[in-house]
Amino acid sequence: MNDFSELENQLRKLRPVEPSPDLVTRIERDLAEPEIRLRQGYGGQASTAGVLQGERPFHFNWLSIGLGLAAATALVLFAFVRLHQPPATMPAPSVASAKTSPSISPSNAQFVPAGLTQVVYHTRDEGVHFPNDSEQPMRRVRSRARETLVWRNPKTGATLRISYPAEQVSLRPLSGQ
Numbered sequence: 001m002n003d004f005s006e007l008e009n010q011l012r013k014l015r016p017v018e019p020s021p022d023l024v025t026r027i028e029r030d031l032a033e034p035e036i037r038l039r040q041g042y043g044g045q046a047s048t049a050g051v052l053q054g055e056r057p058f059h060f061n062w063l064s065i066g067l068g069l070a071a072a073t074a075l076v077l078f079a080f081v082r083l084h085q086p087p088a089t090m091p092a093p094s095v096a097s098a099k100t101s102p103s104i105s106p107s108n109a110q111f112v113p114a115g116l117t118q119v120v121y122h123t124r125d126e127g128v129h130f131p132n133d134s135e136q137p138m139r140r141v142r143s144r145a146r147e148t149l150v151w152r153n154p155k156t157g158a159t160l161r162i163s164y165p166a167e168q169v170s171l172r173p174l175s176g177q
Contacts, residue, residue: 110153110155111151111152111153111158111160112151112152112154113150113151114151115149116148117147117148117150118145118166119148120143120144122143122144123142123143124141124142124143125140125141126140126141127139127140128174129171136174137173138171139173139174140169141169141170141172142168142169143167143168143170144166144167145167145168146163146165146166147163147164147165148162148163149161149162149163
C-alpha cells in the first residue's frame with residue numbers, strides 16, 4: 001500500500017499550459033533582431049542585470065605592488081644574511097681517556113650522571129590477554145616515552161644530554177570482584 005499513489009496519479013494528469021500568443025511574438029521578434037535589442041536594451045537601458053556598468057579603464061595600483069615588492073625583498077635579504085652567517089662555535093665536551101690524549105687529565109674528562117628524565121606521552125590499553133596459557137587474565141598496557149640522560153663534568157661545567165624513545169609493555173593482573 002503506497003500513500004503517495006493518489007498524489008502520483010494527480011501529477012501524471014497535469015499538462016503544461018499553452019504559451020500566450022503575445023509571448024511567442026515577443027520571442028520571435030527578439031530572435032530576429034538580437035543586436036538591436038542588445039544595444040537598446042529594454043526601456044533604454046542595457047539588459048545586463050546591473051552586472052556590467054559600462055567599461056571602466058583598467059587602473060593599476062602601483063602602491064600595493066611597490067609595498068609587496070619591498071616586503072619580498074626584505075624577506076629575501078633577511079634569509080640571505082641568516083643563511084650566510086657563520087655558526088657560533090661552542091667547544092664540544094670531550095670524553096677522552098688519559099691513554100688517547102695525554103694533555104687532558106683523567107679528572108677533567110670525567111662525566112658523572114646528573115639526571116634522568118622520563119616523559120610518558122602515550123599510553124594505550126591493549127585489552128585482556130591470557131599470557132603463556134595461564135588461567136588468570138592480564139591486562140596489557142603499552143606506554144611510549146622519551147628518556148633523557150644528562151651527564152655533567154663537575155670541573156668544566158660541561159653537560160652532555162642524550163634523548164631516545166622508549167616503549168614499555170606491562171601486564172597487570174585483573175582483580176575479580
